[in-house]
Amino acid sequence: MEEKLLLRSMAVTGIGELLWDIFPQGRSIGGGPANFAFHISQFGLDGWMVSAVGDDLAGRELTGQLAGYPINTIVETVDFPTGRIDITLDSDGVPQYKIAHDTAWDHIPYSPALSRLAASTGTVCFGTLGQRSDESSNTIRQFLAEMPEVNLKIFDINLRLNFYTREVIESSLHIADILKINEEEVVTVASLLRLEGTEGDICRRLMEVYGLKILILTKGTDGSYILSSDGSESYRSTPSVEVADTVGAGDSFTAAFTAAYLSGKTIPEAHALAVDVSAFVCTRHGGMPELPQSLISRIR
Numbered sequence: 562m563e564e565k566l567l568l569r570s571m572a573v574t575g576i577g578e579l580l581w582d583i584f585p586q587g588r589s590i591g592g593g594p595a596n597f598a599f600h601i602s603q604f605g606l607d608g609w610m611v612s613a614v615g616d617d618l619a620g621r622e623l624t625g626q627l628a629g630y631p632i633n634t635i636v637e638t639v640d641f642p643t644g645r646i647d648i649t650l651d652s653d654g655v656p657q658y659k660i661a662h663d664t665a666w667d668h669i670p671y672s673p674a675l676s677r678l679a680a681s682t683g684t685v686c687f688g689t690l691g692q693r694s695d696e697s698s699n700t701i702r703q704f705l706a707e708m709p710e711v712n713l714k715i716f717d718i719n720l721r722l723n724f725y726t727r728e729v730i731e732s733s734l735h736i737a738d739i740l741k742i743n744e745e746e747v748v749t750v751a752s753l754l755r756l757e758g759t760e761g762d763i764c765r766r767l768m769e770v771y772g773l774k775i776l777i778l779t780k781g782t783d784g785s786y787i788l789s790s791d792g793s794e795s796y797r798s799t800p801s802v803e804v805a806d807t808v809g810a811g812d813s814f815t816a817a818f819t820a821a822y823l824s825g826k827t828i829p830e831a832h833a834l835a836v837d838v839s840a841f842v843c844t845r846h847g848g849m850p851e852l853p854q855s856l857i858s859r860i861r
Contacts, residue, residue, distance in 0.1 A: 564711055565822070565823050565825055566825070567711055568683035568684055568713055568823050569606065569683075569824060570683075571607070571682060571683030572608075572682040572683065572684075573601045573607060573608050573683070573684040573685075573686075573819065573823075574598065574608075574610075574611060574678065574682045574684070574685045574686070574704075575593070575594030575595060575596075575597040575598035575601070575608075575611070575685075575686045576594055576610075576611040576612070576685060576686075576687050576691065576701050576704055577592065577593065577594040577611075577612065577666065577687055577688055577690065577691020577692070577697070578592040578593065578594060578612065578644060578666045578688075578690050578691045579591075579592040579594070579610065579612030579613070579623070579636060579644065579665075579666050580592050580623075580644030580645050580646055580661075580666060581619060581623060581643065581644070581645045581646070582645075582648055582808060582847065582848065583645055583646065583647045583648060584648050584650070584806075584846070584847075585649065585650075586846070589846070589847035589848070590623060590627060590630075590847075590848075591646060591809065591847070591848050591849075592612065592644070593686075593688050593690065593719045593811075593812050594610060594611070594612070594686055594687065594691060594812075595612065595848075595849075596809040596812035596813065596816070596848040596849060597686045597717065597812045597813075597815055597816045597819075598610040598686075599630060599631075599816075599848075600816035600817060600838070600849075601816045601820055602630075602631045603851070603857060604816070604817070604820035604821075604857060604860055605857075605860075605861070606820055606823070607633070608632050608633065609632070609633045609635065609682070610627075610632055610633070610634045611634075611635045611636070611675060611678070611704070612634075612636050612637075612665075612666045612669055612691075613636060613638070613641075613665040613666050613669045613670070614636055614637075614638060614665045614666075615638070615640070615641055615642045615643040615664070616638050616639070616640060617642060617643055619642070620643040620665065624636055635672075635674055635675055637669065637670055638665075639665050639668045639669075639670065640668075641663060641664055641665045641667065641668050642661070643664065643665050644664035644665055644666045644667075645661045645664070646658050646660050646661070647659040648806075648808065650806050653804065654804035654805060654806040654807050654843070655806075655807055656806060656807060656808050660690075660721060660722060660724065663694075666697060667693065667694035668694065668696050668697065669696065669700045669701075670696075670700065671700045671703050671704070675700070675704060676707055679703075679704045679705075679708050680707060681709075682704075682708050682709075683708070683709065683711065683712055683713065684712065684714075684715065684819060684823065685704070685708065685712070685714055685715065686715040686717055686816075687701050687705070687733070688716065688717050688718060688719040689718055689719060689720055689724065689725040689729055689733065690719055690721050690724050690725075692725075692729050692733070693724040693725070705736055713739065713823075714736055714737050714738050715737065715738070715739045715741065715815065715819065716734065716736070716737035716739065717811070717812065717815050718730070718733075718741065718742050718746055718750070719811070720745075720749055720750075727754065734767065734770075734771040734773070735771055735772075737771070737773060738774045739774060739775045739776070739777065740768075740771075740773050740775075740776045740777065741777040741814075741815050742764075742777070742779075743778070743779045743780065743781070743811065744760065744778065744780045744781070744783075747760055747763055747764065747778065750763075750767070751763045754767075760778075764776050764778055764788055765788065768788060768790060773790065774789070774790050775787060775788065775789055775790070775828070776788045777814075777815070777818065779811060779814060780799075781799065782799050783799065784796060784798045784799050785797055785799070785832070785835075785836060787828055787831075787832045789828055795828050795829045795832045797832050797833060798836075799836065799840070800836065800840040802840050802841075802844050804843045805843065805844055805845055805846045806843070806846055806847075808846075808847060808848050809842055809847065809848020809849065810839045810840075810842045810843050811839070812848060813835075813838050813839050813841075813848070814836070814838065814839040815835070816838075817834050817835040817837075817838035817839070818831045818832065818834070818835035820834075820860055821834045821835070821859070826860060834860065838852065838856055841853070841856060
């Protein structure tokens with residue numbers, strides 16, 4: 562409990578991709594680490610987003626809009642275009658992605674300001690997409706290495722298209738304390754790492770091999786599981802809601818679980834909040850809707 566209280570008093574940082582999500586009906590700020598940091602901040606923690614945008618109109622508009630959000634940022638301007646993902650939705654609101662190549666968030670520089678933030682960050686969330694380029698991958702790894710001795714590293718794997726490698730996945734697993742993964746990603750990771758067995762077998766094997774404290778497995782409408790290194794397991798069904806889109810739902814799940822966990826809630830309590838927050842986000846367009854106080858107050 563003392564360690565969680567210490568971590569709660571420190572910065573909680575999402576590092577990696579920051580971009581425009583382009584929908585048929587318009588655009589919104591996106592990127593898994595950005596969504597995570599936004600929701601962490603809504604729960605009253607010291608949320609930070611680290612990334613980069615281009616020296617272009619899209620970048621200026623993005624940072625201008627982000628300035629109005631309850632989130633701290635270190636977002637550098639670099640000589641590459643601001644990132645974008647073109648998103649189409651199927652009849653269930655499930656997104657399909659077209660991700661622009663070699664954009665600003667592929668070139669996040671390491672700076673003295675970033676080093677200072679790393680030294681004051683107790684909890685960090687990172688994924689694979691933000692590591693698709695060597696430059697940003699090196700920046701993320703340096704940030705993780707400079708965090709305090711007491712820390713919590715969350716690997717929200719977020720496999721997108723072909724922007725990942727076995728090496729990135731495996732090295733990230735070795736660093737992580739918590740892994741967030743969905744049912745499709747379990748199949749991909751098992752194939753890459755040559756793990757066999759049932760879904761549950763594979764998840765337990767990942768925990769054992771890589772020394773994970775917690776593994777979060779989301780299965781869409783089939784619910785979600787949270788496995789702990791002490792052998793305990795939590796299951797929650799997925800609420801039935803009218804889905805606008807599922808963009809950012811997984812990121813909000815990770816953020817809500819993290820906020821509750823750092824606040825001293827039990828894993829089942831944190832799991833329940835994460836499920837309800839994710840369900841709410843599915844009822845809104847984009848990954849950064851304002852959460853109702855009825856959800857936020859559950860960890861106060």
